[in-house]
Amino acid sequence: MKIEGEVKTGLGKGSFFMSQEFYSNEFRKNLGFVPYPGTLNVVVSDEYLDEINEIKDNCQNIIKPDEGFGAVKYIEAVLNDEVKGAIVFPAKTVHDVNYLEFIAEIALRDELGIEDGDIVSLEF
Known part of the structure; x- marks a missing residue:
């Protein structure tokens, strides 16, 4: 799906959570990288929500919390x-359902010159 x-x-909370050792260790073990402390928030159209929610509901990749x-x-x-x-789906979030949070090992905004309002693609 793209x-x-x-x-x-x-809200800046992604940096706190991504810097927690148990999260970063699990991402390194399961994805092969330690995430940059933060998430890139991507707001998607409501037309994608049914498919995204189905993917999220059926997702078996789970990091159990401390x-x-x-x-x-x-x-x-x-x-x-x-x-x-x-793309991470935190059990505890304050974002609307159409916010996706993307993690990578680099500072995406800095290294790719991404700014608020830019349109990006996500493929999963």
Whole structure:
């Protein structure tokens, strides 16, 4: 599945969670990289929500949390046909359902020059 969405600034909480050792260790073990501390928030059209929710509901890739943290489901994905990473689905989130959070080992905004309002593609 390949979709497009608009980049939006989040609340900054992704950097805290991605810097937690148990999350980063699990991502390294399962995806082969330690995520840059933060997520790229991509807002997608409502037309994709049924498929995305089905993928999320059936996803078997789960990081079990340490005490006080929530579980995270994830699926491997590629941003703009060039950056391998993953879309994460935190059990605890404040985002609307049409926000996807993409992680990679690089600082995406800095290294790719991505800004709020840019349209990016995600393939998973």
